[in-house]
Amino acid sequence: MMNSLAIEAQGLSRNYQTYKKAEGITSSIQGFWKREYIYKQALKPTDLQVPRGQIVGLVGANGAGKTTLLKLLSGLIAPTGGTAHVLGHAPWKREAIFLKRISLLLGQKNQLWWDISPLDSYALLTRIYDLDVIEARKKVMELATLLRCEHVLDVQLRRLSLGERMKMEIIGSLLHSPDILFLDEPTIGLDIVAQSTIRDFLIRYVKSKGPTVILTSHYMDDIAQLADRLLLMSQGSLMYDGTVEEFAAQADRNLQLLVRFEKDFLTEERIGLDFVLPAGQREFTFSVTPKDLAVLMSRLPQLGEIVDLRTEEMDFEGVIRKFLEKESRVL
Amino acid sequence: MISNLEYRINFIVDALIQPCITTVVEIVLWMAIFRGAGTDMIGGFTREYYLAYALWATFVARISTSWLYEFRMIEEVEQGTINSLLVRPLSFYEYYLSQMLGYKFVTTIFSLWIPIVVGIYLDLPVHLDRLPIIFLLIGYYLFLVHSMSFLISTFAFYLNKVNYFTSTKNLALWLLTGELFPIDLMPEAWRDFVLSLPFVSGVYLPIGYLTGRIGFGVFIQGFQTVTLGLIIVNVMGYLLWAQGLKKYSGTGA
Amino acid sequence: MGAPIILKSFWTETKKNFSLLVGLFKASFISDLEFRFNFATRIITDIFWYLAQVVTFEVLFLHTPIIGHWNINQTRVFLGVLFIIDALYMTFLADNLDKFSEKVRRGELDLLLMKPVNSQFMVSFQRVATASLGNLIIALMWMTYALYQLPDLHPLRIFWLIVLIPVGFSTLYVVRFCFSVVSLIFVRGENIQFIWFQLYKLGMRPDSIYFPWLRYIVLTILPVGLIASVPARAILDPPNWPLFLWAFASVPIFIWFSNRFWKYCLSKYNSASS
Numbered sequence: 001m002m003n004s005l006a007i008e009a010q011g012l013s014r015n016y017q018t019y020k021k022a023e024g025i026t027s028s029i030q031g032f033w034k035r036e037y038i039y040k041q042a043l044k045p046t047d048l049q050v051p052r053g054q055i056v057g058l059v060g061a062n063g064a065g066k067t068t069l070l071k072l073l074s075g076l077i078a079p080t081g082g083t084a085h086v087l088g089h090a091p092w093k094r095e096a097i098f099l100k101r102i103s104l105l106l107g108q109k110n111q112l113w114w115d116i117s118p119l120d121s122y123a124l125l126t127r128i129y130d131l132d133v134i135e136a137r138k139k140v141m142e143l144a145t146l147l148r149c150e151h152v153l154d155v156q157l158r159r160l161s162l163g164e165r166m167k168m169e170i171i172g173s174l175l176h177s178p179d180i181l182f183l184d185e186p187t188i189g190l191d192i193v194a195q196s197t198i199r200d201f202l203i204r205y206v207k208s209k210g211p212t213v214i215l216t217s218h219y220m221d222d223i224a225q226l227a228d229r230l231l232l233m234s235q236g237s238l239m240y241d242g243t244v245e246e247f248a249a250q251a252d253r254n255l256q257l258l259v260r261f262e263k264d265f266l267t268e269e270r271i272g273l274d275f276v277l278p279a280g281q282r283e284f285t286f287s288v289t290p291k292d293l294a295v296l297m298s299r300l301p302q303l304g305e306i307v308d309l310r311t312e313e314m315d316f317e318g319v320i321r322k323f324l325e326k327e328s329r330v331l
Numbered sequence: 332m333i334s335n336l337e338y339r340i341n342f343i344v345d346a347l348i349q350p351c352i353t354t355v356v357e358i359v360l361w362m363a364i365f366r367g368a369g370t371d372m373i374g375g376f377t378r379e380y381y382l383a384y385a386l387w388a389t390f391v392a393r394i395s396t397s398w399l400y401e402f403r404m405i406e407e408v409e410q411g412t413i414n415s416l417l418v419r420p421l422s423f424y425e426y427y428l429s430q431m432l433g434y435k436f437v438t439t440i441f442s443l444w445i446p447i448v449v450g451i452y453l454d455l456p457v458h459l460d461r462l463p464i465i466f467l468l469i470g471y472y473l474f475l476v477h478s479m480s481f482l483i484s485t486f487a488f489y490l491n492k493v494n495y496f497t498s499t500k501n502l503a504l505w506l507l508t509g510e511l512f513p514i515d516l517m518p519e520a521w522r523d524f525v526l527s528l529p530f531v532s533g534v535y536l537p538i539g540y541l542t543g544r545i546g547f548g549v550f551i552q553g554f555q556t557v558t559l560g561l562i563i564v565n566v567m568g569y570l571l572w573a574q575g576l577k578k579y580s581g582t583g584a
Numbered sequence: 585m586g587a588p589i590i591l592k593s594f595w596t597e598t599k600k601n602f603s604l605l606v607g608l609f610k611a612s613f614i615s616d617l618e619f620r621f622n623f624a625t626r627i628i629t630d631i632f633w634y635l636a637q638v639v640t641f642e643v644l645f646l647h648t649p650i651i652g653h654w655n656i657n658q659t660r661v662f663l664g665v666l667f668i669i670d671a672l673y674m675t676f677l678a679d680n681l682d683k684f685s686e687k688v689r690r691g692e693l694d695l696l697l698m699k700p701v702n703s704q705f706m707v708s709f710q711r712v713a714t715a716s717l718g719n720l721i722i723a724l725m726w727m728t729y730a731l732y733q734l735p736d737l738h739p740l741r742i743f744w745l746i747v748l749i750p751v752g753f754s755t756l757y758v759v760r761f762c763f764s765v766v767s768l769i770f771v772r773g774e775n776i777q778f779i780w781f782q783l784y785k786l787g788m789r790p791d792s793i794y795f796p797w798l799r800y801i802v803l804t805i806l807p808v809g810l811i812a813s814v815p816a817r818a819i820l821d822p823p824n825w826p827l828f829l830w831a832f833a834s835v836p837i838f839i840w841f842s843n844r845f846w847k848y849c850l851s852k853y854n855s856a857s858s
Binding site for chain 3: 071074075076078094096097099100102103104106109111113114115116120121123124127128129130156
Binding site for chain 2: 619621622625626628629632633635636639640643644646647648649650651652776778779782783785786789792793794795798
């Protein structure tokens with residue numbers, strides 16, 4: 001029976017050990033023989049299940065534990081506690097059969113060779129992944145067409161722009177048609193045009209091939225547009241697990257209503273229980289749900305002459321920041 | 332100094348383990364040579380003289396060779412991180428000079444007791460009273476070592492992969508300083524040529540004088556050749572640096 | 585039942601690694617052609633290294649007829665063996681293993697570990713320094729000269745030389761590899777690499793110059809004596825069967841050990857990196 005879960009983790013955790021750096025000559029000399037070690041919990045015990053074909057967006061501040069989780073699931077590091085099964089394998093054993101089914105793309109590192117053309121690098125990857133030479137070549141051309149970069153395939157990597165290089169890296173990491181794709185900051189440092197090309201490409205690719213994807217990004221647009229599911233991490237724990245929409249709804253009402261009247265209010269006005277319009281002002285901002293909006297829109301014109309009326313959606317980045325601010329207040 | 336101490340393992344290796352192993356290899360070689368030679372004297376000196384030379388040469392060669400700081404200097408010029416130092420070429424020169432001298436000082440203090448103790452234990456012919464003056468020469472020679480590093484790092488303005496010059500230079504010095512064997516074993520014409528170069532001040536002159544192979548008259552010539560070398564290398568270094576800077580700022584990099 | 589399966593998987597893996605090596609060689613060659621200057625600088629640098637070795641022994645032999653068990657003609661052959669193995673080392677291993685700690689620091693190792701290939705193989709042979717193949721030519725020329733000036737050359741012994749050179753190369757590989765991967769534990773272990781060089785120096789001298797106990801050590805625990813001395817003995821001395829047997833047997837033992845050590849260091853690395 002095929003397991004419908006691509007990733008399954010129970011109590012997965014990870015600690016790091018570092019040593020305290022001494023200051024001054026005397027302590028440096030002491031540090032020569034004796035060191036004080038510090039343990040840091042990078043990932044607190046975490047449960048996680050990811051069904052096949054799901055696109056998971058992983059967000060959080062620097063040091064929140066995103067990369068640790070990504071490295072644990074891709075098998076680069078072993079956990080300190082708990083278990084994980086990725087495609088039925090313990091990832092940190094890094095069995096060839098497992099590695100052939102996953103791909104790890106690190107936005108700031110090149111897996112392709114610097115001084116040769118991407119095509120030459122792909123030829124090497126073809127050997128590494130035991131791929132059919134002709135099929136692999138076809139796949140390269142197909143992906144390059146989608147990414148609109150066929151013209152640079154035979155130029156040495158070091159001569160390419162950052163965006164082109166990232167496209168080449170993406171082709172390299174998809175060459176063996178992985179079942180799980182770990183993308184760590186795939187659009188980092190790229191200009192807007194390159195970012196959106198890559199994003200559009202990923203959307204199309206995922207739709208047609210249906211791999212499971214774990215994606216981290218600093219650009220919330222990446223997550224908002226690509227992910228089916230959002231994992232928010234803070235201080236080594238999962239703070240939120242759900243859809244992007246639910247998150248937005250839960251985190252804060254998703255609309256801002258701005259209204260400006262011609263004159264200041266002489267007395268305080270109320271609409272329902274939630275909305276108060278104090279005296280002595282003419283401009284008001286409300287956070288509203290769509291349902292509130294209907295009520296407000298019918299009542300507001302009765303209170304005076306409206307000069308300006310606008311609604312704004314809070315951007316995703318803002319929502320997450322608000323959410324984390326709220327969480328850290330709780331903590 | 333603090334940063335030196337922090338790399339504790341590196342440091343122990345560099346200052347102690349490495350010269351110890353090399354010394355064993357060299358001493359063993361000389362013992363084997365004397366066994367095969369079937370004579371008590373080679374080139375007019377007994378086995379003890381060679382053991383003393385081998386013992387001290389490796390320790391001193393560790394001090395009078397520089398890889399690490401030279402690589403760092405090259406790297407800085409190559410990557411253009413000298414931007415902040417551009418205006419004042421001397422501070423780049425001085426910064427690395429002080430780094431190198433500091434490191435060499437600490438290494439010397441940490442490792443010097445070994446050849447002293449071993450030399451006394453094996454009762455080898457070593458004139459310990461000559462240590463201050465030989466370290467004066469070695470210290471002076473280090474300025475030449477640094478100037479050569481500076482000269483090579485200026486090559487990085489014009490060429491890439493300058494590291495090869497460092498390797499080639501240090502391999503050549505391996506022979507020319509007298510680290511591999513005492514220079515006086517060479518055929519006469521070679522010997523005179525090598526002695527006229529400043530590099531013998533790195534190993535052969537100080538250790539030859541310390542172990543009684545050469546007299547004060549030969550030893551003291553080291554100060555002259557090093558001075559000459561310093562002048563030549565620094566003039567070249569200065570010119571190449573100045574030219575290089577022009578080229579560097581010309582490209583707007 | 586078990587043995588054929590192991591043999592078969594060994595065969596598949598060997599075949600794959602060979603195909604990979606061909607691929608890596610091609611990619612490296614394309615890349616090296618970009619820097620043609622390298623072909624010249626490499627050779628010039630290494631000529632100084634060859635010179636240092638040759639001059640040292642030539643000068644020493646001006647003052648003594650025999651060092652260890654060998655005279656000057658025999659020592660030249662020894663140097664020939666050393667140069668050939670060293671050229672192979674420079675071509676296939678030096679770049680990879682010298683820069684190993686750099687790769688760890690830059691996180692490039694992580695990408696290598698994610699590939700469905702034998703990670704030890706990949707780490708050791710990723711980059712072939714094709715520019716160093718020129719060294720092999722120089723080494724072979726020196727060897728030809730050294731054999732030519734040898735008064736009593738037994739043609740049959742050349743066969744033993746040819747089979748023992750890979751043995752010497754493997755030994756060199758294992759020792760160097762183990763030293764490199766220590767940097768997985770000590771990330772700033774640049775100087776540890778220098779110990780390697782010192783040890784290699786022990787192997788750069790004929791083993792017969794060492795005291796019996798030291799000779800025993802360099803032939804067994806620190807097997808640097810197997811690198812050049814044993815292959816050189818194959819051509820200079822009558823066959824020493826126990827020594828040859830040990831040399832052959834040591835290859836699988838040491839390679840197995842290096843693999844265990846690699847896995848051990850990797851587990852340490854995995855628990856330290858962030």
